[in-house]
Structures are given as C-alpha cells and as structure tokens.
Amino acid sequence: MNISKFFLSLIITIAMLLLMDPRSFYGLAFHEWAGLVIGIFFILHKILNWGWIKKVTVGFFRKCPGRARFNYILDVMLLAGITLMILSGIAIARTIDFSWLNLGGSRMFWRVMHTSSSFITLALFGIHLGLHWNWVLVRLHLKKSKNGKEN
Amino acid sequence: MVKKISFLILSVAIMVIGIIAFGKLGYWNRSVRIFKYSSDTPFEGRQGRGPEGREGFIRPEMRELPDSIRERFESREGRPGQGMREMNMPDSIRQQFGPRSGERIGRGSNDGGFRNSEGHGRGEFPGGKKINIRNVKWFLAVFAAFTVIAIYTDKMVCLIRRRNGKLIRNSESTG
Numbered sequence: 434m435n436i437s438k439f440f441l442s443l444i445i446t447i448a449m450l451l452l453m454d455p456r457s458f459y460g461l462a463f464h465e466w467a468g469l470v471i472g473i474f475f476i477l478h479k480i481l482n483w484g485w486i487k488k489v490t491v492g493f494f495r496k497c498p499g500r501a502r503f504n505y506i507l508d509v510m511l512l513a514g515i516t517l518m519i520l521s522g523i524a525i526a527r528t529i530d531f532s533w534l535n536l537g538g539s540r541m542f543w544r545v546m547h548t549s550s551s552f553i554t555l556a557l558f559g560i561h562l563g564l565h566w567n568w569v570l571v572r573l574h575l576k577k578s579k580n581g582k583e584n
Numbered sequence: 585m586v587k588k589i590s591f592l593i594l595s596v597a598i599m600v601i602g603i604i605a606f607g608k609l610g611y612w613n614r615s616v617r618i619f620k621y622s623s624d625t626p627f628e629g630r631q632g633r634g635p636e637g638r639e640g641f642i643r644p645e646m647r648e649l650p651d652s653i654r655e656r657f658e659s660r661e662g663r664p665g666q667g668m669r670e671m672n673m674p675d676s677i678r679q680q681f682g683p684r685s686g687e688r689i690g691r692g693s694n695d696g697g698f699r700n701s702e703g704h705g706r707g708e709f710p711g712g713k714k715i716n717i718r719n720v721k722w723f724l725a726v727f728a729a730f731t732v733i734a735i736y737t738d739k740m741v742c743l744i745r746r747r748n749g750k751l752i753r754n755s756e757s758t759g
Contacts, residue, residue, distance in 0.1 A: 450727060454719035542621065549618035552611060559727045563734020 438481050439572045447475050449558060453551065462528040469529075472519045479512075500564075507561055514554030521547035595732045602729020605722040 448471045451457055455464040479486065488496060489505045524543035525537045536543070562569070570576035605610070 446727075446752070447697050450720055450724050451724040454717075457717050457720050506611040545617050545621050548614050549616065553728055555723065556615070559730025560734040563731040564738055566731070566735045566738070
C-alpha cells in the first residue's frame, strides 16, 4: 500500500512539473490530456489516504494535533487549487473539445485563473512534500520509522 | 556532522537557485494576477509576449533560429516577432520561419498552430516533435525551494516545541 502511495505521489509530482509549461514535453495535446489524468491520480491519492482524511475531519474541531490540522487545511487548499486548475484548463482547452460543458466566463478570465491557480498549487505541492519529507525518507529507506506509524 | 553540513549546503544551493527561478518566472506576479483581475483591464497575455514581458523568454519560432540571426533581429526591432518580412536572413531560414511559411493563425482561432504545417498544434514546432523541458527546470527549482523551506520550518517548529516541553517539565520537577 505504502509503495503504491509513494509511486503515485512521485508520478503526480513529475507530471505536475512537466505540466507547468504547456510547451514542454509533447506540447499542448500532452498538456491537456495529462492535466485530466493528473486529476484522476489526485482523486486516487485522496482515496488511498481516506482513513486519515476521515479521522481528521471528524476530530478537526475536537482533539486534533496542530500539525494534522495544518496539513488538513493545506490539503483542502490543494484540492481547491487542483479543482480550479482543471476547471480553468477545461475552459481554455484547444485540442480537446469541451464546448459542450458551457462553462461561461471570458477566455481571458479562465487563462489568468489557470496560470494563477497552477502557480499557487505548485507552491502548495512543495510545502506539502516538505511536511511529508520524513515519510518520503522512510519509504526510500533513508530513515527508520519511529513507531511504524509513518503513514 | 559532515552529513548535516553537506545537507545544509545543498539546501542553501537549492534556495538560491529557487529564488533566481522565482524571479525569472515572475512567479509572484503570475500567482497573484487572479486577485488583481478585473474584466476592464486589457489582457497582456502570458508574460514575455509583450515588449515588457518576462526576461529571457523567446518565442518558439525564434528559438529555432541561429543565435547570430536572432540577436540581429532583436537589436533591429527591439522586440521579437516584428519585421520578419524585411529582415535580411538566409532564404532557407526565411522559408522555414518567415511569415509566409508557418504563419500563425490569429489568437481567437480554436485550432491555433501554424497554418502551413500539418499536424502541428499550438506549442509544437515544425520540423518534428521535440521534447522541450527548458522551463521545467525553473519550475523544479521553485518547487524544491518551497520543499526546503517547509522541511526546515517544520524542523524548527518541532525543535521549539520540544524545547518548550522540556522547560515546562523542568519547571514542574523543580517547583
């Protein structure tokens, strides 16, 4: 389970970096399709960590460590960022036809939204990784798990 | 100890490159642009498209030109993308990149790309598909810098908490 979580996170990170420049890798078609796929991977990432989400959601306003609370808020912001990124990406897509969705709003607005949300989300991704750095080190066998609860 | 110092040096290097990349990409401006957005303001497009745009940005078709010709072209016009027709350049290059061949379709068009090059979408160039990860390295630098900041901030917070906990325990045992 942890190995699959690790590889999924690694794929999301690499894909996210490649998606930051629409001209990178195989151009706009890759950018748009990979952008949709990363959304699916993100949902999968949430499903794999559903136990933690459930636990913190229930205990958020009760007894909950400050760190878990901060991670939870960061995750909610990441979720909002990813959602905005995909939504605005759909609105300005050129190689895939999403005109049937009728999202409304001007193209200019969605473009600005897409750039801003992706830049903010990348920064949040970096912070998220930094806060889970111990988990990464344990997965890479560079650090020993303290009590076997580095999940 | 050596391990710790080498990690610290590596972290400082990542931070420095990250800060450079942050400035180069215009990261802050592009991040907060949505909060400054109003439908009345004219759209400047992605930074770097205009004459006042992102430093170091080169239009895709300009990237393919030899450096000498690109420099001459930029110094003459002051802005990439103008005066392609009058420019004194070899015929082979003019044919490949000039306005007649590979002329860009207007921004409002849905398919984008180059008119006389079959199968090239926006962001793809004539002469076969290329893997271009030039800008990705700058994004990687910014991403790594944020990660390093988070790691050290987290460590600092843990250290402060541990120290505070120790102080409380000490005061309880003595008092």
